[in-house]
Amino acid sequence: MKFGHFDDSTREYVIETPKTPYPWINYLGSEAFFGLISNTAGGYNFYKDARLRRITRYRYNNVPIDMGGRYFYINDNGTVWNPGWSPVKTELDAYECRHGMGYTIITGKKNDLKAQVTFFVPNGYDGEVQQVVLTNEGSAPKTFKLFSFAEWCLWDAQDDCTNFQRNFSTGRVEVDGSVIYHKTEYRDRRNHYAFYSVNDAIDGYDTDRDSFIGLYNGFNNPEAVLAGKATDSFADGWSPIASHYKEITLAAGESKTLIFILGYVEMPVDQKFEADGKTINKVKAKAMIEKFDTPEKVAAGLADLKASWDKLLGILNVATPDDKVDRMVNIWNQYQCMVTFNLSRSASYFESGIGRGMGFRDSNQDILGFVHQIPDRAKERIIDIASTQFPDGGCYHQYQPLTKKGNADIGGDFSDDPLWLILSVSAYIKETGDWSILDEMVPYDNDMSVAQTMLEHLKVSFYHIVNNLGPHGLPLAMRADWNDCINLSCYSDTPGESFQTYTNPKFKAEGGYSKVAESVMVATLFTYTGPNYVAILKHLGKDDEAAAAQAEIDKMKKNIMESAWDGDWFLRAYDANGEKMGSKECEEGQIFIEPQGFAIMSDVGKEQGADKKTLAAIDERLNTEFGLVLNNPAFTKYYIQYGEISTYPGGYKENAGIFTHNNAWIICAAAYAGEGDQAFKYYSEIAPAFTEETSDIHKTEPYVYGQMIGGKDAGSDIGRTGKNFGQGKNSWLTGTAAWNMVAISQYILGVQPDFDGLKIDPSIPSAWDGFTITRKYRGAEYKVTIKNPDHVCKGIKSVTVDGSAIEGNILPVFDGGVHNVEVVMG
Ligand code: GLC
Numbered sequence: 001m002k003f004g005h006f007d008d009s010t011r012e013y014v015i016e017t018p019k020t021p022y023p024w025i026n027y028l029g030s031e032a033f034f035g036l037i038s039n040t041a042g043g044y045n046f047y048k049d050a051r052l053r054r055i056t057r058y059r060y061n062n063v064p065i066d067m068g069g070r071y072f073y074i075n076d077n078g079t080v081w082n083p084g085w086s087p088v089k090t091e092l093d094a095y096e097c098r099h100g101m102g103y104t105i106i107t108g109k110k111n112d113l114k115a116q117v118t119f120f121v122p123n124g125y126d127g128e129v130q131q132v133v134l135t136n137e138g139s140a141p142k143t144f145k146l147f148s149f150a151e152w153c154l155w156d157a158q159d160d161c162t163n164f165q166r167n168f169s170t171g172r173v174e175v176d177g178s179v180i181y182h183k184t185e186y187r188d189r190r191n192h193y194a195f196y197s198v199n200d201a202i203d204g205y206d207t208d209r210d211s212f213i214g215l216y217n218g219f220n221n222p223e224a225v226l227a228g229k230a231t232d233s234f235a236d237g238w239s240p241i242a243s244h245y246k247e248i249t250l251a252a253g254e255s256k257t258l259i260f261i262l263g264y265v266e267m268p269v270d271q272k273f274e275a276d277g278k279t280i281n282k283v284k285a286k287a288m289i290e291k292f293d294t295p296e297k298v299a300a301g302l303a304d305l306k307a308s309w310d311k312l313l314g315i316l317n318v319a320t321p322d323d324k325v326d327r328m329v330n331i332w333n334q335y336q337c338m339v340t341f342n343l344s345r346s347a348s349y350f351e352s353g354i355g356r357g358m359g360f361r362d363s364n365q366d367i368l369g370f371v372h373q374i375p376d377r378a379k380e381r382i383i384d385i386a387s388t389q390f391p392d393g394g395c396y397h398q399y400q401p402l403t404k405k406g407n408a409d410i411g412g413d414f415s416d417d418p419l420w421l422i423l424s425v426s427a428y429i430k431e432t433g434d435w436s437i438l439d440e441m442v443p444y445d446n447d448m449s450v451a452q453t454m455l456e457h458l459k460v461s462f463y464h465i466v467n468n469l470g471p472h473g474l475p476l477a478m479r480a481d482w483n484d485c486i487n488l489s490c491y492s493d494t495p496g497e498s499f500q501t502y503t504n505p506k507f508k509a510e511g512g513y514s515k516v517a518e519s520v521m522v523a524t525l526f527t528y529t530g531p532n533y534v535a536i537l538k539h540l541g542k543d544d545e546a547a548a549a550q551a552e553i554d555k556m557k558k559n560i561m562e563s564a565w566d567g568d569w570f571l572r573a574y575d576a577n578g579e580k581m582g583s584k585e586c587e588e589g590q591i592f593i594e595p596q597g598f599a600i601m602s603d604v605g606k607e608q609g610a611d612k613k614t615l616a617a618i619d620e621r622l623n624t625e626f627g628l629v630l631n632n633p634a635f636t637k638y639y640i641q642y643g644e645i646s647t648y649p650g651g652y653k654e655n656a657g658i659f660t661h662n663n664a665w666i667i668c669a670a671a672y673a674g675e676g677d678q679a680f681k682y683y684s685e686i687a688p689a690f691t692e693e694t695s696d697i698h699k700t701e702p703y704v705y706g707q708m709i710g711g712k713d714a715g716s717d718i719g720r721t722g723k724n725f726g727q728g729k730n731s732w733l734t735g736t737a738a739w740n741m742v743a744i745s746q747y748i749l750g751v752q753p754d755f756d757g758l759k760i761d762p763s764i765p766s767a768w769d770g771f772t773i774t775r776k777y778r779g780a781e782y783k784v785t786i787k788n789p790d791h792v793c794k795g796i797k798s799v800t801v802d803g804s805a806i807e808g809n810i811l812p813v814f815d816g817g818v819h820n821v822e823v824v825m826g
């Protein structure tokens with residue numbers, strides 16, 4: 001069942017009912033000021049950091065769901081409604097929500113009054129513009145009341161929802177004409193305030209929540225709205241809000257446009273106040289308000305935003321026989337990559353914006369999906385991330401975007417982290433050809449006095465693996481590898497202990513984590529990423545170092561085949577007792593997905609047919625109609641030696657859920673191994689556009705990936721197998737965005753930026769006749785036509801560039817211009 005449709009011509013998803021199976025959201029902003037907005041206008045805003053600079057409140061885990069937002073209330077002679085249906089939930093005569101690239105348009109209609117609200121964050125602007133167009137579509141004049149509503153958060157989202165003995169007394173506002181200012185703590189230690197304005201005279205306002213809503217009422221029936229009049233309340237502690245009130249009369253057919261702005265301002269400390277020493281200096285706010293105080297200016301701002309997306313999405317474009325592929329590659333997957341790049345895993349409808357900042361591994365992987373769009377910002381991000389590394393190559397697992405410093409309370413020792421840096425730096429160079437990133441001086445632990453070149457950071461990353469091997473010569477698993485829930489040093493039997501940061505005292509003498517537990521996944525990630533480091537060294541003429549690094553990779557491959565090949569697939573790990581995890585010999589969890597793809601892509605055991613055997617085992621044991629489960633059989637009891645993974649009921653999350661992120665590695669691997677049909681099958685099982693038809697089962701947005709889909713074992717422990725099979729969770733902020741962008745564009749469609757140029761190597765469904773790609777790369781534009789007359793999955797017969805045949809399949813780098821490329825498969 002569908003709840004809307006794709007409008008590819010406008011790059012929008014059009015939601016046709018407010019009652020989607022879960023709130024379906026969008027992100028506004030892509031630089032500093034952000035907003036999350038659901039299809040009923042729920043959500044919140046923040047500046048740079050969803051925890052430390054939260055601007056409006058939102059109630060996670062609320063009943064009903066999705067409470068807190070930017071709400072417009074209309075009281076039309078006693079009929080009270082919202083253009084986005086919620087929170088009043090009066091049945092509307094018409095409803096539509098268009099989520100587009102950085103903007104959302106919600107339209108509601110009731111009793112001949114139409115209200116269309118456009119929400120967006122203009123480029124280079126620290127505020128959300130909300131343009132409300134009210135139209136009387138009836139044949140008689142209409143008089144009604146409009147109320148806006150936003151609830152201020154007292155800046156630190158964590159403190160805001162816990163520290164009530166203080167916070168109920170600190171709230172402060174100012175009202176100046178039609179502008180409501182939020183200035184809690186501005187008098188003392190903060191140099192920033194927020195405001196909510198409207199470009200017209202108002203008939204009243206409210207700034208105190210309880211006066212507006214009523215202590216025993218809710219967002220669905222605010223007292224002031226029901227009464228049809230604001231109370232002109234003034235917040236003094238308790239919960240400050242901003243609500244404008246206006247009585248409006250429209251003649252038949254008449255329209256009125258109002259522009260609301262929710263903005264954020266920072267002031268130099270010596271200019272915070274006017275001469276009286278206490279009134280806010282509003283100069284910057286006024287300038288911001290003026291910037292969008294007419295519909296023409298708003299239209300220009302929106303056009304500018306759209307133009308920037310045209311540019312971002314104009315770098316890679318494909319036309320394949322499948323319009324679902326085209327809309328994923330050309331629009332939504334690239335869009336989601338931008339969002340994950342901006343927000344990492346911090347703020348979605350599943351991530352509260354409080355728990356995590358930017359992840360070292362997550363943000364490095366996000367670069368892979370995004371680097372072609374804005375390489376400059378990718379470079380800046382890579383340097384920020386690398387700056388939280390330690391001199392031995394280890395690193396903080398997370399950092400806060402506002403301070404850019406590593407989170408000491410989480411610490412480091414996640415075994416995979418350093419390797420992702422090698423991958424992101426390589427991806428940056430492959431895209432841009434800018435080798436100078438290797439010469440950048442990058443601090444360790446944000447201490448510039450011990451800075452080293454980026455190349456040195458790559459070296460310590462590489463050798464952090466080599467220097468931390470276990471008894472089988474495989475990398476130590478440490479606190480966790482990519483899978484945060486395989487915690488082989490945890491052994492926790494006490495509720496509340498963090499599986500990732502707590503390590504059992506029994507490992508104290510060994511330095512905090514087991515020196516026996518080994519990760520096969522990190523071993524294969526090493527053999528997959530390592531060759532990039534070798535290629536970089538060779539390019540720099542450091543042949544001895546390259547040979548030494550290559551020897552480590554070769555040794556690792558040997559160790560994997562000697563100790564981690566289970567006969568038909570690769571083991572997952574050795575636990576702290578030295579027992580195999582992910583083997584036929586195990587009672588449960590016999591096969592895991594994570595090591596397999598990287599092993600195949602680095603040709604481990606290829607001469608023995610390990611790649612094909614592994615792909616067959618994956619197809620047999622892990623594949624389902626909704627994607628590949630992470631492990632099989634699911635764990636049905638708690639294995640203290642494995643950690644968090646076995647705390648999840650089977651079929652969810654890392655315990656045999658369909659964890660889409662690692663599905664992408666198998667898609668890549670199948671494509672790499674020449675199995676284009678198999679690769680595409682797995683791709684189409686999870687790519688959101690393909691799940692649109694089953695939105696009632698899938699529940700989350702059909703235009704973006706989620707982290708997890710309920711696996712085939714979901715509910716099996718309670719006798720309800722299959723009930724939540726196929727149900728998506730944790731949408732938006734997932735490494736799947738970047739990795740599936742890589743999977744479809746580089747491995748299936750085969751456009752692979754490489755160190756020396758753009759490589760073309762498709763691995764497609766054999767049924768396809770061919771497809772075309774337009775790719776801007778290092779200043780030139782390539783128009784590539786791929787023909788598949790023999791209906792193969794993989795293989796290239798000939799490549800011609802601008803009419804002349806070339807050797808091999810790496811397109812030459814040009815100094816600008818448009819170049820026609822014809823590739824014949826066979
Ligand atoms: C989450 C985390 C990511 C981790 C994955 C598997 O998506 O953000 O860092 O690799 O789960 O546990």
Ligand code: GLC
Pocket residue numbers: 484485500644653
């Ligand atoms: C985090 C959480 C863990 C979660 C994992 C990823 O590390 O602590 O509970 O399952 O991320 O899925």
